[in-house]
Amino acid sequence: MLIAVLGGTGNLGFALARRWALAGRRIVIGSRSADSAKAAAAEILKDAAGADVTGDENAAASAAADLVVLTVPFASQRAVLEHVKGALVGKVLIDATVPLVPPKVMRVQLPAEGSAAMLGAAIVGESVRVVSAFHNVPAEVIRTDAEVDCDVLVFGDDKAAREEAVSLAKDAGLRAFHAGALANSASAEALTSVLIFLNKQYGGHAGIRLTGLEHD
Numbered sequence: 001m002l003i004a005v006l007g008g009t010g011n012l013g014f015a016l017a018r019r020w021a022l023a024g025r026r027i028v029i030g031s032r033s034a035d036s037a038k039a040a041a042a043e044i045l046k047d048a049a050g051a052d053v054t055g056d057e058n059a060a061a062s063a064a065a066d067l068v069v070l071t072v073p074f075a076s077q078r079a080v081l082e083h084v085k086g087a088l089v090g091k092v093l094i095d096a097t098v099p100l101v102p103p104k105v106m107r108v109q110l111p112a113e114g115s116a117a118m119l120g121a122a123i124v125g126e127s128v129r130v131v132s133a134f135h136n137v138p139a140e141v142i143r144t145d146a147e148v149d150c151d152v153l154v155f156g157d158d159k160a161a162r163e164e165a166v167s168l169a170k171d172a173g174l175r176a177f178h179a180g181a182l183a184n185s186a187s188a189e190a191l192t193s194v195l196i197f198l199n200k201q202y203g204g205h206a207g208i209r210l211t212g213l214e215h216d
């Protein structure tokens with residue numbers, strides 16, 4: 001399975017792509033610039049020699065991929081999805097967008113659609129199985145090889161599609177949980193602003209940890 005990471009030149013996408021490459025996943029980094037995507041892929045290959053990592057422009061990367069992960073700022077979510085949506089038909093899209101609206105990123109500001117995930121699903125249409133995940137993982141931490149003490153909540157209306165995200169989270173060294181319908185994504189997206197506040201208040205890179213569940 002080839003996984004496109006759109007915005008894989010940035011903080012979260014690069015960190016996830018690097019971990020997935022190290023775990024043996026086939027990755028194509030997506031960017032507005034094919035050259036930037038190729039440079040990010042080359043950077044990953046320095047740490048993951050022999051891995052299958054390439055780079056391409058976002059639409060070409062989406063067309064080549066079996067599954068697409070979106071890791072771009074909220075302000076560019078619509079533009080990127082409009083640009084690639086023709087290449088997403090029949091595929092799973094894992095959307096990590098958090099609706100942060102600078103400068104007040106420590107304040108919950110969900111869009112009228114209810115969440116960035118619901119907005120993304122409306123943009124790409126029903127032919128794409130949309131899942132949202134990775135809202136609460138600090139890129140600074142997963143950029144390293146450190147063990148990550150942080151869980152991932154996975155939302156989506158299609159269980160098999162959610163399972164793809166759970167599996168990818170595990171390959172990135174994270175615990176992941178099915179957390180229900182895509183409409184529930186609002187909860188994790190909102191929590192990110194709270195985590196950013198906690199980082200400022202106490203220092204560090206806050207994540208979330210679930211307790212009390214029977215989970216391997």
Ligand SMILES: NC(=O)c1ccc[n+]([C@@H]2O[C@H](COP(=O)([O-])OP(=O)(O)OC[C@H]3O[C@@H](n4cnc5c(N)ncnc54)[C@H](OP(=O)(O)O)[C@@H]3O)[C@@H](O)[C@H]2O)c1
Pocket residue numbers: 007008009010011012013030031032033036037070071072073074075076079080096097098099100134135136137138139140
């Ligand atoms: N950083 C974290 O710790 C973290 C954690 C959880 C969730 N998230 C969410 O994940 C998403 C990505 O976060 P990030 O920190 O990785 O973002 P970022 O580094 O600021 O940006 C990621 C990539 O998005 C692309 N991009 C930037 N501006 C764009 C524009 N105007 N139009 C199209 N593409 C644009 C750029 O790729 P190219 O220039 O190569 O096209 C950039 O490398 C956000 O929605 C964020 O809220 C982040």
